[in-house]
Every structure is written in structure tokens, then in C-alpha cells.
Amino acid sequence: MSAGKGPTATAERRSGSDQSLLTERGAAFMRSMVRIRLFEETLAELFAKGGLAGVVHLSIGEEASAVGVCSALEPGDQITSTHRGHHHMLARGLEPEGMFAEILGKATGYSRGKGGSMHVAAIHLGAVGANGIVGGGVPIAVGLGIAARQGGTDRVAVGFFGDGGANQGVVHESLNLAAVWTVPVVFVCENNGYAEFTPTQSVTSGPGIARRAEGYGLPGIAVDGTDVTAVYNAAAEAVHRARTGQGATLIECRMQRWRGHHEGEEVYAGVYREPAIMGPDVAQDPIDRLEQALLDAGIDGVALRAQLRSEEAAVIVSALAAAQAAPLPEVESALQDVFA
Amino acid sequence: MSTATAAVASPSRANRLAPAIADAIAQEMRADPRVIVWGEDVTISVMGPTKGLVAEFPDRVWNTPISEAGFVGAGVGAAVGGLRPVVDIMFSSFAYVCFDQLVNQAGRLRYMTGGRVSVPLVVIGTAGASDSNAAQHSEVPSALFLNAGGLRVVFPSTPHQAFWLTRAAIRAEDPVIILHHPALAATRGKVGMTPLQLGDAEVNPTGSDVSICAIGLMASRARAAATSLAAKGISAEVVDVCSLSPMPWDAIFGSARKTGRVLVVDEGRLTCSVASEIAAGIGEHAFGALKAPVRRLAVPDVPIPFAPVLENFVVPSEASIISAAESLVGA
Numbered sequence: 001m002s003a004g005k006g007p008t009a010t011a012e013r014r015s016g017s018d019q020s021l022l023t024e025r026g027a028a029f030m031r032s033m034v035r036i037r038l039f040e041e042t043l044a045e046l047f048a049k050g051g052l053a054g055v056v057h058l059s060i061g062e063e064a065s066a067v068g069v070c071s072a073l074e075p076g077d078q079i080t081s082t083h084r085g086h087h088h089m090l091a092r093g094l095e096p097e098g099m100f101a102e103i104l105g106k107a108t109g110y111s112r113g114k115g116g117s118m119h120v121a122a123i124h125l126g127a128v129g130a131n132g133i134v135g136g137g138v139p140i141a142v143g144l145g146i147a148a149r150q151g152g153t154d155r156v157a158v159g160f161f162g163d164g165g166a167n168q169g170v171v172h173e174s175l176n177l178a179a180v181w182t183v184p185v186v187f188v189c190e191n192n193g194y195a196e197f198t199p200t201q202s203v204t205s206g207p208g209i210a211r212r213a214e215g216y217g218l219p220g221i222a223v224d225g226t227d228v229t230a231v232y233n234a235a236a237e238a239v240h241r242a243r244t245g246q247g248a249t250l251i252e253c254r255m256q257r258w259r260g261h262h263e264g265e266e267v268y269a270g271v272y273r274e275p276a277i278m279g280p281d282v283a284q285d286p287i288d289r290l291e292q293a294l295l296d297a298g299i300d301g302v303a304l305r306a307q308l309r310s311e312e313a314a315v316i317v318s319a320l321a322a323a324q325a326a327p328l329p330e331v332e333s334a335l336q337d338v339f340a
Numbered sequence: 341m342s343t344a345t346a347a348v349a350s351p352s353r354a355n356r357l358a359p360a361i362a363d364a365i366a367q368e369m370r371a372d373p374r375v376i377v378w379g380e381d382v383t384i385s386v387m388g389p390t391k392g393l394v395a396e397f398p399d400r401v402w403n404t405p406i407s408e409a410g411f412v413g414a415g416v417g418a419a420v421g422g423l424r425p426v427v428d429i430m431f432s433s434f435a436y437v438c439f440d441q442l443v444n445q446a447g448r449l450r451y452m453t454g455g456r457v458s459v460p461l462v463v464i465g466t467a468g469a470s471d472s473n474a475a476q477h478s479e480v481p482s483a484l485f486l487n488a489g490g491l492r493v494v495f496p497s498t499p500h501q502a503f504w505l506t507r508a509a510i511r512a513e514d515p516v517i518i519l520h521h522p523a524l525a526a527t528r529g530k531v532g533m534t535p536l537q538l539g540d541a542e543v544n545p546t547g548s549d550v551s552i553c554a555i556g557l558m559a560s561r562a563r564a565a566a567t568s569l570a571a572k573g574i575s576a577e578v579v580d581v582c583s584l585s586p587m588p589w590d591a592i593f594g595s596a597r598k599t600g601r602v603l604v605v606d607e608g609r610l611t612c613s614v615a616s617e618i619a620a621g622i623g624e625h626a627f628g629a630l631k632a633p634v635r636r637l638a639v640p641d642v643p644i645p646f647a648p649v650l651e652n653f654v655v656p657s658e659a660s661i662i663s664a665a666e667s668l669v670g671a
Contacts, residue, residue: 078421112454119452128420129453133444139410140445143417143425150376151422170441173410180405337455338490340513 018229019297025071026294029228030301031308032071033063033287036087038309038316039096043086043103047263053105056117059087061226061258064286065190066091068231069158069251072239078126078144079158080137083118084190085130088160092127094120096316100323107329114329114337135161135168138187142174145185145242156242157185164195166209172216175250179216184242186235187213187250190225192257197265197272210252218248225253226284229293256283350531352503358388358525360499361464361518364506365390365426369397372424375510378402378411379428379464388525389464389518390428408438412463416446416515419461424510431477432465432519435485446515447490458513462506467495467519468557468607469655475643478651480556480608482584485517486617492516492538493584497559499529501582504536512538521557521607539586543595545570547577549669551595553618554605555581558637558656562605565661574669584614592618593626600631601668605656610638637664 040058047056059066066087070079073092081088089099094110102109103117110122121129128144131137141159148155165171166189178185189209193200206212213220221238223230231253238249260269287305294301352367354360362385369375377390383403385391394401404411408429415427429435435442442463449457469478485491492514496502502520509516516538536542545566554562559580566576579595581588596602602622606615619634637656645651 080417109454111452111456114454115452121453121457123420123453123457128417129449129457131445133440136413136440136445139413139441140417140420142410143414143419143423144421145417146414147418147421147423150418151374157417157421170409170413173405173407174413176405177407177410177414181402337451339492340450340458 018233021229021232022294022297022299025232026290026297026299027304027308029067029071030287030290030304031312032067032091033228033290034305034308035096035312035315036063036066036090037287038312039090039099040086042316042320044259044263052103054116055262056103057084057262058259059084061283061286062190062192062255063087064228065188065225065231065253065255068228069186069188069235071232072235073126073156073158076126076153077156077158078128079160080128080141080144081130081160082137082162082165083130083132083134084162085120085160086117089120089122089127089130093125094122094127096319097322098122100320101326104323105328106323106326108323108326112329112333135165135171137161138165138171139174139177141185142178142183145178145183146181149184154243155184156239158188159185160188160190162195163189163191163193163200163204163209165189166212167195167204175213175216175218175248178248179218182245182247184245185248186238186242187248189250189252191252191254194257194261194273196261197269208252210250213250218250220250220252222252222254225255226286226289228286228290258283349533351533352531354499354503355528355530356525357496357499357502357527357529358520359391360502360531361389361506361520362391362393364503365510366393366396368424368507368510369393369400374422375424375426376400376418377426377428378404378415380404380406380430382428385428387430387466387522389520408434409441412438413441413445415461415463416441416449416459419459419515420449420457424460426462426464426510428464430465432467432481432517433477433479435465435481442491443488447488450514451490459515460513461515462509462518463515464518464520466522468521468523469644469651470522472646472648472651474646478644480519482519482555483608483612483614483617486585486614487612490515491585493519494538494582495519495556495584496582497521497524497556497580498527500531501536501542501580503531505538505582508536508538519556523557524560527560536582539583539588541588541591542580542582543577543591544580545576545578547575548599549575550601550603550665551577551579551599552603552605552661552665553579553581553592553595555584555614556607558605558607561656561658562661564658565665568658568662569665574665576665581618587621589621592622596622596626597629600629602630602634603661603664603668604634604636605661606636606638607655608638609641610636611641613638632668635664635668637661
């Protein structure tokens with residue numbers, strides 16, 4: 001990848017130069033990314049077996065952006081997410097059991113089975129919600145930032161969106177509004193190369209999404225979205241700016257989407273991506289990269305990964321079993337919660 | 341309390357409709373620091389509902405860029421985040437620009453999260469034809485909001501209704517859209533002491549021959565029509581449906597059962613209008629009391645035209661209300 005050369009773009013950071021960060025947070029990064037990977041792989045298996053209703057958009061290969069950004073947040077900070085948002089929610093601290101339960105349509109799900117994969121939310125954990133509308137959550141993040149500031153807090157809001165969302169008018173309106181009102185918000189664009197089924201570069205003008213921040217007088221940072229330390233460092237800088245009253249930042253995390261737009265798309269979508277960019281054989285695996293960075297920093301990343309994978313696999317198995325055993329919602333609940 | 345004191349007792353000094361909205365907002369802003377105002381030209385307030393607020397609250401009244409989706413969406417987020425935003429989109433026809441944020445976000449968040457997220461947002465916009473603003477500034481999109489669901493909607497026709505319903509809207513835990521008619525902005529009237537809540541209607545005058553359920557400017561015209569009808573010996577009862585969501589069904593059904601003849605007057609487009617919903621509701625729940633089919637009077641299925649003669653032709657008038665009421669009672 002190439003970072004933009006403009007004054008508001010930063011060069012790609014190398015994980016090997018972040019020894020103290022890896023010592024302090026490397027294990028937490030690894031645990032969170034492994035948890036997300038296992039969670040998503042479990043959903044892929046469930047879907048393949050016909051065990052899931054609806055549509056699931058998996059975040060495999062995109063773990064580092066969620067973990068890097070959410071690791072830079074404090075309790076009380078808030079995020080809005082996207083249709084592809086399981087990784088954000090898990091990285092923000094939502095429990096796999098409640099996530100599974102929601103995606104399985106159970107009464108114990110975070111949204112009581114009314115939201116599903118695209119509408120998981122846990123406001124008490126600062127996860128105001130995933131969003132089925134591309135770009136739809138971004139102005140909401142601006143409003144959360146306004147509320148944080150007006151309420152006299154130093155809370156920060158993060159609005160995740162994708163490369164598809166980068167072309168939504170409301171996202172540009174949000175950037176402008178956040179800039180003119182100096183809102184404590186961080187805009188995080190996960191550019192995974194495909195807007196649903198269309199190559200991003202074929203529908204996206206200009207020298208890069210991060211560079212669009214310049215037009216609004218905001219800092220724009222392009223980072224390798226498979227490098228969790230680079231994402232973390234960019235996010236920490238942006239969160240600091242927001243928390244100290246210096247306003248908004250746009251971060252573009254560049255990575256590749258390993259899976260399709262959604263599971264099961266092959267029944268109608270056919271092959272629309274170059275095989276050379278699909279899957280772990282050629283894409284950068286953020287977990288592999290972290291393992292190597294740990295090794296470079298003198299930490300036994302191989303053993304750490306194996307240990308955490310074992311622990312998290314047990315968590316995921318137990319969470320899924322509990323979610324599968326949980327009750328279905330009472331059908332009458334379909335008529336509740338429209339109004340207060 | 342002396343009669344003289346009672347005559348002036350009022351929670352608001354506002355004696356016109358748009359200033360009554362502004363005064364209700366001001367009083368809520370004094371009482372609750374979470375109330376904040378933003379929108380298009382809210383410091384000037386071309387249409388009046390936020391006029392004067394900036395003088396008292398210079399830090400809580402913000403002009404926005406003309407980005408309805410962005411600033412309504414920010415209102416959704418601010419409401420979720422703990423504020424009580426009052427967002428003025430100037431003309432409710434501009435709701436079409438920000439429909440995703442109003443419908444998919446504000447109107448859906450509570451449900452999608454299993455009731456765990458509240459959106460106490462107020463959105464204000466004018467609704468209705470006035471002064472030849474033509475097709476894109478004159479519509480009454482209330483039926484779209486009702487059909488979308490998750491949104492409360494009020495449409496006051498008097499300063500009293502405007503004051504109390506604005507207060508109720510700001511205090512509500514749900515998103516509320518306040519529609520106000522530009523032709524009623526300067527309507528005079530006293531704000532009385534009896535509060536109105538979301539879901540209330542006002543029945544005035546009462547009558548026995550025919551019920552006229554009417555909304556917004558149409559309610560004002562229906563009251564004038566009732567006076568003319570009385571002079572012709574027809575006793576008309578006007579149910580001012582100043583809250584559309586919740587719909588004041590009890591008042592509507594009660595009047596329908598009392599008179600047995602109902603005319604519904606709505607400035608929305610006829611097809612799938614609020615008038616249609618009211619007529620259907622009466623048909624389902626008060627059919628046995630009806631002496632004649634419910635009659636709808638609404639804007640024909642055309643956009644609002646520009647030329648004054650055309651605009652006047654498509655919007656129900658006092659004369660057309662009188663005519664429809666007369667035909668309904670067989671006079």
C-alpha cells in the first residue's frame with residue numbers, strides 16, 4: 001500500500017518499531033483478534049450447515065482495524081458500526097454469547113433477537129449499534145460526540161464505515177459538520193477493496209479516501225489495516241486529538257476482504273473477484289503479522305498465539321452452546337419496542 | 341383567584357402560533373440543559389419556530405450547513421448520547437432529503453436494539469401550501485411519517501396546541517416531528533393552562549349533525565366552516581387532530597358515534613393519506629354508528645402547483661369543507 005504524500009497523511013508504520021506497545025498490549029491484541037477470527041469462522045461453518053437465518057457479513061482479515069481502534073478507547077467512549085461489524089462489537093467488549101444469541105435470533109441476544117447480525121448493539125458498553133445502511137451510522141457518531149462534549153465529558157465517539165460508505169453523501173456531510181463544530185469524533189474507514197460486489201477503485205475517485213479529509217480541513221491518516229500496532233497508533237493519536245478538544249480525524253485502514261460480501265453469495269454472485277486477491281494465501285493476515293511482530297520484539301508470539309487460540313476456542317464453543325440453548329423470543333415481543 | 345387574574349393566566353406570553361413553539365422551546369431550555377437547538381438558519385428562523393432563542397442561549401442554538409441528512413443524523417446521535425436536540429429542517433418537504441436518518445435510524449433504533457436505545461429527538465418543519473412555494477416546499481408528508489412508524493407526529497393549529505405539544509415533544513422519549521403550517525404562523529390565540537399531551541385531540545366546537553376531523557390548517561378552516569354551517573342550521577363538531585401519532589382514536593370514534601356522519605379533512609395527498617387512515621379506522625371500529633359513508637377531503641393526487649389560483653384550487657378550502665359537510669348531512 002502507499003500512504004498519500006499530502007501534509008495530512010502519515011507514512012505507514014512498522015510494527016517492529018513498537019516494542020513497548022507490543023510488550024504492554026501485544027497479548028491483548030492477540031487475544032481479541034483470535035477471538036474475532038474464531039467467532040467469524042464459527043459463523044461461516046454455521047451458515048454453511050444452514051444454521052443461520054438472514055445475511056451475515058464476516059470480518060475475517062479485518063480484525064486489526066477493529067482491535068487497533070477499540071484498544072485506543074476508554075470505557076464510556078462510544079462507537080457506531082456497519083453491516084460488517086462483528087469485529088467492532090467483539091473488540092469493544094461485547095460477549096460472544098450475547099452476539100451469537102442475537103445472530104441466532106434468541107431472546108437473550110443483545111437486541112433480544114430483533115436486530116440480528118446487522119443490528120447488534122450494547123449501549124451500556126459504548127456500542128451504540130451496527131447499521132444496515134451504508135454510511136448511516138456516521139452522522140450518529142458525530143451526534144454522540146456532540147453529546148459527549150455538551151455533557152461536559154471528555155468521551156470520544158468513533159464512526160466506523162467502509163469504502164462503500166466513503167461515497168455516501170451523508171458521510172461527507174458528517175465530516176464537514178464535525179470539522180466546523182470541532183466534534184470529538186474519529187472517523188474510521190475500513191477500505192477492504194470491495195463495495196459489496198464492486199471493486200472500490202472502480203467507483204472511488206481521488207488519491208485515496210484518507211486524503212478526502214484535507215477537503216474538510218481535517219487530518220487524514222492512511223494505515224495498513226492489517227497491522228494492529230499501526231492502527232492502534234493512528235487511533236491513539238486521533239482519540240487524543242478528539243479528547244483534548246482538537247476535533248475530528250479520518251483514518252483509512254486499508255486491507256482486503258477475505259470472504260464475500262456475505263456468506264452464501266456464491267449461489268448468485270459467481271466469481272467476481274480476482275482469485276489472486278482472495279483469501280489468506282495472498283492477503284496479509286493480521287494475526288500472522290502480529291505473531292511476527294511479537295517475535296521481532298523478542299516475545300514468543302507463536303506460543304502466545306497457540307495458548308490464546310486454545311483458550312478462546314473454549315470460550316467460543318461454550319458461548320455458542322449457551323446461545324443455542326437459549327430460548328427463542330416470545331412472538332408477542334415482535335409488537336413491542338416501537339415506542340417508549 | 342379573581343376573574344381578571346384568571347383571564348390573563350397563561351404559561352406563555354406568546355400569542356401567535358410560531359412564537360408559541362419558540363417559547364415552549366425556550367422554557368424547556370431554561371429547565372433542562374440537555375435541550376439544544378440546531379438546524380437551517382435557526383438564529384434567524386425564517387419560519388419562526390426558533391426565533392429569538394439565540395439571544396438567550398447563544399451557546400445552544402447553532403446554524404447548520406444545509407445538510408439535512410448529516411445534521412438530522414447528528415441529532416439522532418446526540419439524542420442517543422443524552423441530549424434533547426430540537427432540530428429544525430425548515431420545510432418538512434426537506435424530510436425527503438434525510439429520510440434515511442428519520443426513518444431507518446431515528447424511527448428504527450429503539451426497535452432494532454430490542455428497546456435498549458431511546459432517541460428523544462424533536463424535528464420541526466413547516467407543512468402545507470402557502471404563498472406559492474410550489475411542489476417542493478408545500479407538501480404535508482405526515483402520512484409518510486405515520487406509515488414509516490417509530491415517529492411521533494404532531495401538527496398544531498393554535499398557539500395553545502403549539503406550546504403544549506412542543507413541550508410534550510421535547511419531554512418525550514421517542515422521536516417527535518412537529519409540523520407547523522406557514523399560513524398559521526401568525527395565528528393569534530392564548531396559551532391556556534390545560535396541558536396537551538401527545539395523543540390528544542381538541543374538540544371545538546361540539547356539534548350533533550356532522551363531525552369534521554381535520555388537521556393543521558384544515559382544522560382552522562373547519563372551525564370557520566362550522567361557524568358558517570351553524571348559520572345554515574347545521575351543527576358541526578370539529579375534532580382537531582393535532583396529534584397524528586399517537587392518533588387520538590377515542591376522540592375520533594367518540595365524535596363519529598355521536599354524529600354518525602364524518603368528514604375528514606387533510607392537506608396531504610388523498611391516496612394513502614392520514615384522512616384515509618382515519619376513515620378506515622372509523623369504518624372498522626364505529627361502522628355501526630354511521631349514517632353515511634365517511635367522506636375524505638384532501639389534496640388531489642398532484643404536486644402542489646405554483647400559480648395562486650391553482651394552489652387554492654387543490655387545497656381544501658372553507659367553502660369546499662362547507663360543501664362537503666352539507667352534502668354529507670343531505671342538506
